[in-house]
Amino acid sequence: MTSKKSIQTTLTHSDYRPPAGFAAYPTAIHHASTVLFKDVASLRAGDWRNKTAYTYGLHGTPTTFTLEARLAAIEGGKHCLLAPSGLAAISMILLALLKAGDDVLLPDNVYNPTRELGRWLERDFGVSARFYDPLVGGAIADLIRPQTKLIWTEAPGSVSMEVPDLPAICAAARAKGIPVALDNTWAAGLALRGFDVGADIVMQALTKYQSGGSDVLMGAAITRDAALNEHLSMAHMRLGMGVGGDDAYLVLRGLETMKLRFDAHDAAARKVAGWLKTRPEIAKVLHPAFDDCPGHDVWRRDFTGAGGLFSVVFDARYSGEQVDRFVDALELFGIGYSWGGTHSLAVPYRMQGMRRDWTDAGALVRLNIGLEGPDDLIADLAQALAKL
Numbered sequence: 001m002t003s004k005k006s007i008q009t010t011l012t013h014s015d016y017r018p019p020a021g022f023a024a025y026p027t028a029i030h031h032a033s034t035v036l037f038k039d040v041a042s043l044r045a046g047d048w049r050n051k052t053a054y055t056y057g058l059h060g061t062p063t064t065f066t067l068e069a070r071l072a073a074i075e076g077g078k079h080c081l082l083a084p085s086g087l088a089a090i091s092m093i094l095l096a097l098l099k100a101g102d103d104v105l106l107p108d109n110v111y112n113p114t115r116e117l118g119r120w121l122e123r124d125f126g127v128s129a130r131f132y133d134p135l136v137g138g139a140i141a142d143l144i145r146p147q148t149k150l151i152w153t154e155a156p157g158s159v160s161m162e163v164p165d166l167p168a169i170c171a172a173a174r175a176k177g178i179p180v181a182l183d184n185t186w187a188a189g190l191a192l193r194g195f196d197v198g199a200d201i202v203m204q205a206l207t208k209y210q211s212g213g214s215d216v217l218m219g220a221a222i223t224r225d226a227a228l229n230e231h232l233s234m235a236h237m238r239l240g241m242g243v244g245g246d247d248a249y250l251v252l253r254g255l256e257t258m259k260l261r262f263d264a265h266d267a268a269a270r271k272v273a274g275w276l277k278t279r280p281e282i283a284k285v286l287h288p289a290f291d292d293c294p295g296h297d298v299w300r301r302d303f304t305g306a307g308g309l310f311s312v313v314f315d316a317r318y319s320g321e322q323v324d325r326f327v328d329a330l331e332l333f334g335i336g337y338s339w340g341g342t343h344s345l346a347v348p349y350r351m352q353g354m355r356r357d358w359t360d361a362g363a364l365v366r367l368n369i370g371l372e373g374p375d376d377l378i379a380d381l382a383q384a385l386a387k388l
């Protein structure tokens with residue numbers, strides 16, 4: 001598929017070719033551990049890295065190869081590796097690029113399990129993991145040491161929502177020859193393409209918008225550079241990462257409607273966020289399209305959309321317990337982690353325990369705006385605010 005087509009066409013039309021004589025759009029679901037070779041010579045010639053041939057179920061099937069190619073195309077990348085969750089893709093990238101004695105820089109607002117992984121690598125594996133101010137921009141150059149082997153970014157941080165200056169961070173890293181990995185789950189490769197701003201590895205939690213159904217866990221690591229992909233492939237193989245055909249199919253099916261869903265989440269979230277901004281109970285709306293959000297100008301410059309996830313900070317006169325009761329009082333919003341599905345979700349966070357430099361005294365609630373009617377969601381928020 002040429003890159004000149006619109007993203008909506010790229011998402012809908014696959015390069016998958018069904019078996020001769022059977023014409024249908026969906027990619028077939030292949031289940032296999034053993035892949036058969038026609039003779040010993042082909043078995044000996046088989047290389048699991050060759051994505052035009054099949055060697056063993058763990059290293060790919062026509063279903064997973066099709067999904068990998070489609071995800072690479074969305075991000076404008078060349079290579080893609082699937083992992084059994086977003087977090088598995090993150091750990092694969094860190095383990096592929098870091099060894100004892102190396103240093104990794106992670107943003108202080110990073111997805112919390114990524115922070116835990118960094119701390120584990122530091123505690124038990126001799127890697128130094130340092131956390132930087134997500135708004136550091138080009139000044140990241142001052143933090144880079146000779147041992148630094150990877151800079152992790154996340155745009156925006158998926159709870160506190162600061163939008164980092166990715167072009168500045170990537171330029172500083174490039175000047176020192178250090179790869180940058182971007183957790184691009186929030187923008188899904190739709191509102192921002194990581195390679196366009198200079199990232200070397202783009203990671204996606206396909207669990208979110210790509211699947212869209214809150215029913216599958218999967219992750220991806222996408223690259224343009226063959227040597228970098230080779231590095232990641234070795235870790236992928238050594239760690240035994242693979243995904244099942246049924247799950248890959250669910251993501252393939254979700255991709256076709258992803259842009260329409262993303263845009264609908266985006267429009268509804270901006271409507272709900274705009275209403276929350278007028279409420280006296282709310283001190284800040286941390287939505288990148290609103291100027292309360294740190295990095296809002298960077299978002300306006302670099303992103304074309306926002307999706308359905310944002311946070312609000314309550315006025316400090318409400319205690320954490322009161323805000324918990326507000327969340328309990330919501331009827332349409334489920335209480336639970338993750339996002340990108342059709343149902344709206346809410347999670348209260350106590351930021352003082354999560355971030356070193358958090359200054360807002362009020363409690364934070366993260367909202368995932370699903371595909372319900374936004375006016376119904378606003379009515380639900382209003383009745384729950386009335387109970388504060």
Ligand SMILES: *Cc1c(COP(=O)(O)O)cnc(C)c1O
Binds near residue numbers: 206338
């Ligand atoms: C959900 C999420 C992940 C992890 O994805 P899982 O599939 O749940 O492991 C990583 N990064 C971000 C920003 C996420 O929101």
